[in-house]
Amino acid sequence: MSAPHRELPPIVDYALLPLVNVTVAFLVSGLVVLAIGENPIEAVRIMIAGALGYSEGIGFTLYYATDFVFTGLAVAIAFHAGLFNIGAEGQATIGGLGVALVCLTFDGAPWWLVAPFAIAASALFGAAWAYLPAWAQARRGSHIVITTIMFNYLAATLMVYLLVEVMGKPGAMSPETRMFAEATRLPFLRDFLTPFGIDLGQSPLNPTVFVAMLAAWGVWLLIWRTKFGYELRTVGQNPSAAVYAGIDPGGIVIVVMLISGALSGLLAVNEVMGTQHRLLLEFTAGAGFVGIAVALMGRNHPVGVVLAALLFGMLYQGGAELAFEKPKISRDMIVVIQALVILFAGALEHMFRPTLARIFASAPRDDR
Amino acid sequence: MPPGAGPASRDVWPAAATGFPSEPDGRAAEPMGRSMLESLPRSSDPRPPAIEFVGIDKRFGAVHANRDIDLTILAGSIHGLVGENGAGKSTLMSILYGFYQADRGEIRIDGNPAAIRSSADAIRAGIGMVHQQFMLVDTMTVLENVLLGAEGSFRLRPAERRARAALAKLASDYELWVDPDAVVGELSVGEQQRVEILKTLYRGAEILILDEPTAVLTPAEVDHLFRILRRLQGEGKTVVVITHKLKEIKAVTDRVSVMRKGEIVATLDTADTTVETLAEAMVGRRVLLQVSKGPSVPGAVELEVARLTVRDKRGLSLVDDVSFTVRAGEIVGIAGVAGNGQSELLEAIAGIRRADGGSIRLGGRAITALDPAEIRTLGIAHIPEDRHRMGLVLNFSAEENVILGYQDDPAWSSGWLYDRTAIRAAATRAFEDFDVRPPDPLLRTALFSGGNQQKIVVAREIGREPRLLLVGQPTRGVDIGAIEAIHRRLIDLRDRGRAILLVSAELDEIRSLADRVLCMCQGRITGECRPEASETEIGMLMAGLGGDGTARGGRA
Numbered sequence: 001m002s003a004p005h006r007e008l009p010p011i012v013d014y015a016l017l018p019l020v021n022v023t024v025a026f027l028v029s030g031l032v033v034l035a036i037g038e039n040p041i042e043a044v045r046i047m048i049a050g051a052l053g054y055s056e057g058i059g060f061t062l063y064y065a066t067d068f069v070f071t072g073l074a075v076a077i078a079f080h081a082g083l084f085n086i087g088a089e090g091q092a093t094i095g096g097l098g099v100a101l102v103c104l105t106f107d108g109a110p111w112w113l114v115a116p117f118a119i120a121a122s123a124l125f126g127a128a129w130a131y132l133p134a135w136a137q138a139r140r141g142s143h144i145v146i147t148t149i150m151f152n153y154l155a156a157t158l159m160v161y162l163l164v165e166v167m168g169k170p171g172a173m174s175p176e177t178r179m180f181a182e183a184t185r186l187p188f189l190r191d192f193l194t195p196f197g198i199d200l201g202q203s204p205l206n207p208t209v210f211v212a213m214l215a216a217w218g219v220w221l222l223i224w225r226t227k228f229g230y231e232l233r234t235v236g237q238n239p240s241a242a243v244y245a246g247i248d249p250g251g252i253v254i255v256v257m258l259i260s261g262a263l264s265g266l267l268a269v270n271e272v273m274g275t276q277h278r279l280l281l282e283f284t285a286g287a288g289f290v291g292i293a294v295a296l297m298g299r300n301h302p303v304g305v306v307l308a309a310l311l312f313g314m315l316y317q318g319g320a321e322l323a324f325e326k327p328k329i330s331r332d333m334i335v336v337i338q339a340l341v342i343l344f345a346g347a348l349e350h351m352f353r354p355t356l357a358r359i360f361a362s363a364p365r366d367d368r
Numbered sequence: 369m370p371p372g373a374g375p376a377s378r379d380v381w382p383a384a385a386t387g388f389p390s391e392p393d394g395r396a397a398e399p400m401g402r403s404m405l406e407s408l409p410r411s412s413d414p415r416p417p418a419i420e421f422v423g424i425d426k427r428f429g430a431v432h433a434n435r436d437i438d439l440t441i442l443a444g445s446i447h448g449l450v451g452e453n454g455a456g457k458s459t460l461m462s463i464l465y466g467f468y469q470a471d472r473g474e475i476r477i478d479g480n481p482a483a484i485r486s487s488a489d490a491i492r493a494g495i496g497m498v499h500q501q502f503m504l505v506d507t508m509t510v511l512e513n514v515l516l517g518a519e520g521s522f523r524l525r526p527a528e529r530r531a532r533a534a535l536a537k538l539a540s541d542y543e544l545w546v547d548p549d550a551v552v553g554e555l556s557v558g559e560q561q562r563v564e565i566l567k568t569l570y571r572g573a574e575i576l577i578l579d580e581p582t583a584v585l586t587p588a589e590v591d592h593l594f595r596i597l598r599r600l601q602g603e604g605k606t607v608v609v610i611t612h613k614l615k616e617i618k619a620v621t622d623r624v625s626v627m628r629k630g631e632i633v634a635t636l637d638t639a640d641t642t643v644e645t646l647a648e649a650m651v652g653r654r655v656l657l658q659v660s661k662g663p664s665v666p667g668a669v670e671l672e673v674a675r676l677t678v679r680d681k682r683g684l685s686l687v688d689d690v691s692f693t694v695r696a697g698e699i700v701g702i703a704g705v706a707g708n709g710q711s712e713l714l715e716a717i718a719g720i721r722r723a724d725g726g727s728i729r730l731g732g733r734a735i736t737a738l739d740p741a742e743i744r745t746l747g748i749a750h751i752p753e754d755r756h757r758m759g760l761v762l763n764f765s766a767e768e769n770v771i772l773g774y775q776d777d778p779a780w781s782s783g784w785l786y787d788r789t790a791i792r793a794a795a796t797r798a799f800e801d802f803d804v805r806p807p808d809p810l811l812r813t814a815l816f817s818g819g820n821q822q823k824i825v826v827a828r829e830i831g832r833e834p835r836l837l838l839v840g841q842p843t844r845g846v847d848i849g850a851i852e853a854i855h856r857r858l859i860d861l862r863d864r865g866r867a868i869l870l871v872s873a874e875l876d877e878i879r880s881l882a883d884r885v886l887c888m889c890q891g892r893i894t895g896e897c898r899p900e901a902s903e904t905e906i907g908m909l910m911a912g913l914g915g916d917g918t919a920r921g922g923r924a
Contacts, residue, residue, distance in 0.1 A: 241772065244740060246776075
């Protein structure tokens with residue numbers, strides 16, 4: 001018998017539905033703000049003004065978004081192959097190790113000379129950290145969700161050991177390496193833009209943002225325009241069909257996870273070489289997990305990932321401003337909103353779909 | 369070996385049971401043909417109609433699944449419901465069983481309007497449904513399955529005692545004998561179906577709906593099932609049979625309704641119909657039920673399978689010491705009830721499954737150890753049994769499925785990237801050539817009808833002019849119009865001197881397409897016969913029995 005066609009027009013599926021989900025997430029967040037005893041409209045105004053209202057705010061928003069694009073892409077590409085990579089956090093952490101090793105080794109060399117190596121190292125180290133979970137999934141059937149979560153903890157623990165016992169700055173109290181030489185750090189975009197009258201203030205936005213744009217384009221090209229992308233989507237959609245078509249699903253799983261890990265690792269270029277200028281604990285600040293929400297909301301499409309990353313960048317920057325202006329609303333409010341977005345965009349995605357389907361199906365269409 | 373197919377039940381079979389479709393009423397293959405007259409329309413039944421659909425209308429989004437259906441099913445009758453896939457048969461029955469709610473219209477049971485909002489309501493109204501995919505718990509016993517959801521008391525022991533007594537009575541009343549303590553997973557498919565029927569009867573069903581009940585049965589099991597249905601009818605129960613096998617409609621039903629595009633286009637006394645008129649009513653035009661083909665001109669041996677053995681993870685032989693050959697220019701059919709190793713045989717030849725013993729050669733070259741990609745480049749194409757599970761990626765656009773399996777072909781690439789113009793052109797050409805509708809290469813594959821999805825697979829695999837084509841269930845879930853086209857293509861390919869190995873659970877399909885028929889049972893080839901052999905003979909080989917009634921395992 002024919003299954004009921006519940007096709008939505010793409011514009012509804014990819015634009016309206018996420019928009020509805022985000023709106024509802026915000027409305028519910030508004031109720032939370034109301035419960036705290038603040039005016040939600042005022043709160044939204046402060047957040048938007050804080051994120052987009054002045055150039056420094058925009059700088060911060062873009063800086064946060066850069067991180068989220070990398071981790072969002074990492075989760076999205078794995079998802080196309082049917083893999084749920086929860087390990088972006090750990091892969092980014094180890095990517096930071098790669099960046100730090102390169103920067104400390106070539107300390108003092110000009111940044112434009114070091115950057116290619118640092119980028120390569122971040123990708124390589126991130127990929128390496130994804131390799132074992134990928135291999136275990138592909139060849140031994142260990143579930144990737146479990147193993148990547150465990151590897152997050154391993155990465156964090158390894159980093160503590162390295163920063164305390166091996167790479168830490170001698171005599172320092174905090175577990176971190178020495179600062180990179182001034183010349184080796186990625187320059188801030190604010191230094192380039194001030195002569196043009198654009199004041200990015202203290203925002204740490206750096207050239208990594210362009211790497212992120214390039215990565216998004218590259219991922220799009222890879223998934224939809226190459227043979228490898230075709231194969232990885234086949235594996236993700238229908239592993240039996242992949243075997244039938246002569247594709248080795250295990251091999252694809254491993255390579256996709258390496259790419260996913262490499263994308264996560266790139267986050268470290270933004271954070272370690274571009275912002276912190278040293279390797280320290282937890283420089284990823286949860287961006288690996290935000291990447292999951294970003295990919296969910298962006299419907300695993302690079303364009304969607306970029307847009308969702310911008311939204312989350314706004315949330316982070318606007319939320320910081322909000323916490324500053326309204327002491328009653330802490331930064332944790334952002335975590336609440338983030339959780340609600342995940343809830344509505346991911347877990348409850350099908351809540352509004354039937355209604356929208358009904359509305360758009362009532363327009364007469366020829367039976368196929 | 370199911371109990372119902374014992375030798376005793378076989379000697380009543382008429383000798384010449386080859387009549388389909390030249391013998392329009394198809395009753396020749398029906399062992400109980402003599403008793404047909406006794407069960408013909410019981411219009412004399414004084415009771416009100418068992419079921420009346422009045423103006424039932426149901427839409428799924430843009431699809432109008434049921435259009436204003438009026439249908440009366442007489443009490444105490446066996447009513448057939450036929451129609452192509454997507455004609456709305458299952459939707460209508462799902463509405464009756466409470467899975468869906470009709471948008472408009474009314475259902476009357478025994479003359480009274482009934483509000484059926486769930487399957488629990490339906491069961492209370494005396495309706496029982498036997499689904500195509502059985503709803504049984506394989507690890508439980510027959511008794512436990514029958515009791516499931518109808519325990520009736522907190523403690524199980526008294527309920528079990530009641531059920532055991534009830535089963536014994538049902539067994540003697542309706543020839544529905546199944547060991548109540550057998551584990552369901554170990555029963556044959558025919559027995560499992562009997563358990564499903566027992567479940568509905570135990571719940572007090574007066575009206576039985578069977579959805580494609582014969583799809584997985586051997587001819588002997590089909591025969592047994594029909595006997596059961598007639599016994600049920602004799603006890604005054606009403607039976608509705610949903611099927612696409614017109615011959616069976618002729619064999620077992622009193623009245624038949626034909627559905628097309630969501631509408632009932634005809635309701636007739638079965639005696640007044642022929643298979644041809646029913647087929648025509650289903651499709652809306654005249655159809656050719658038997659493909660015409662000339663004699664085959666077999667050439668050199670293309671495929672040579674020798675002592676092939678395939679085992680599952682537990683070490684059980686799925687394909688057991690199988691040897692045969694396929695020559696260029698011939699179609700070799702493998703007949704057998706689904707699940708007797710045919711799938712595994714095809715998958716082993718295609719390289720999807722590893723052989724545990726024996727050898728496979730293509731044109732003299734050993735291909736046993738090669739992977740599916742290598743085997744495909746050597747010229748073996750494969751139309752898999754289950755297009756949804758294996759042959760297609762349903763969420764891909766149609767053109768993406770046109771390159772599935774051939775994704776490495778340099779013709780699709782320009783540099784690092786796919787050449788989308790080339791792919792689009794190839795898809796458009798293939799769709800035109802095979803009349804895929806709608807001819808839209810960008811449409812998501814899931815949105816094509818079953819027949820057109822299958823045409824995409826067939827176009828892809830035949831379009832490569834393979835040396836050897838492996839075909840599994842080429843027309844399962846495919847409407848009659850498309851069946852005709854697909855059969856035509858297979859014969860054409862054969863006539864161009866290609867070798868074809870065909871696996872099908874549809875005996876009629878095997879017999880009309882194949883030049884030689886191998887029968888398979890429990891992983892072994894149990895015999896070879898000509899396609900003209902009687903259904904009885906093939907049926908016995910399919911059940912693993914030689915002509916003398918003893919189990920036989922041999923090599924063709």
